[in-house]
Amino acid sequence: MVKLATDYFLHTDVVMLAKDLLGKVICTNIGGVYTSGIISETEAYAGSIDKASHAYGNRRTDRTEVMFHSGGIAYVYLCYGIHHLFNFVTNIENIPHAVLLRGIIPLEGIDEIEKRRNMKFKSKGFTDGPGKVSEALGITVNDNGTDLQGDKIWIEDRGIKVDNKDIYAGPRIGVDYAGDAASWPYRFLISKIDKYQ
Numbered sequence: 001m002v003k004l005a006t007d008y009f010l011h012t013d014v015v016m017l018a019k020d021l022l023g024k025v026i027c028t029n030i031g032g033v034y035t036s037g038i039i040s041e042t043e044a045y046a047g048s049i050d051k052a053s054h055a056y057g058n059r060r061t062d063r064t065e066v067m068f069h070s071g072g073i074a075y076v077y078l079c080y081g082i083h084h085l086f087n088f089v090t091n092i093e094n095i096p097h098a099v100l101l102r103g104i105i106p107l108e109g110i111d112e113i114e115k116r117r118n119m120k121f122k123s124k125g126f127t128d129g130p131g132k133v134s135e136a137l138g139i140t141v142n143d144n145g146t147d148l149q150g151d152k153i154w155i156e157d158r159g160i161k162v163d164n165k166d167i168y169a170g171p172r173i174g175v176d177y178a179g180d181a182a183s184w185p186y187r188f189l190i191s192k193i194d195k196y197q
Helices: 006-010 014-020 110-117 130-137 176-183
Strands: 025-030 033-045 074-079 083-090 097-108 153-157 167-170 187-190
Touching: 006 083, 014 033, 014 083, 014 097, 025 097, 025 130, 033 110, 033 130, 074 130, 083 130, 097 110, 097 130, 097 187, 110 130
Parallel strands: none
Antiparallel strands: 025 033, 025 153, 033 097, 033 187, 074 083, 083 097, 167 187
16 A cells, blocks of 8 residues: 655646545544545636636635645545535645545444444445535545645555456536535446445
């Protein structure tokens, strides 16, 4: 297993990264508890040119400022006041690209993940949404800005290759406000989960 280097996240093509992250393993060590999961669903957000992005038009606020940092850190924000949503900041400094983590296949620390989710692993919808994923991995807004090269949240390449024919690409979810950008095929999903469990 190889921890993804910071250089990986500096790639200029956020859509390529969103697709390439499928099959990678996200690991967390929160409060001394280790958990991990295979990344199974992502969404790309192309910064200043993307009406669905928080940083559209280079909008810089207290919340979005972290997106303008150099890639390889976490952008975690609160949605509807309850869901903690985790994103990978990508590209070079001042280009606010990000990839939203939408789904995982739990891999290690499943007992702890079940406690955090208050449900059993095989339950339908266990970790198939961004809020559920953060809850499962113990990620909160307190992790906003976390360096993905540290020992709290990191990404590993364990050689899991996802076949192109097993990847669904389509429009993102919940961005109807974004005009034409709402239909961009920037969401990637492993469509045959059973092959990778």
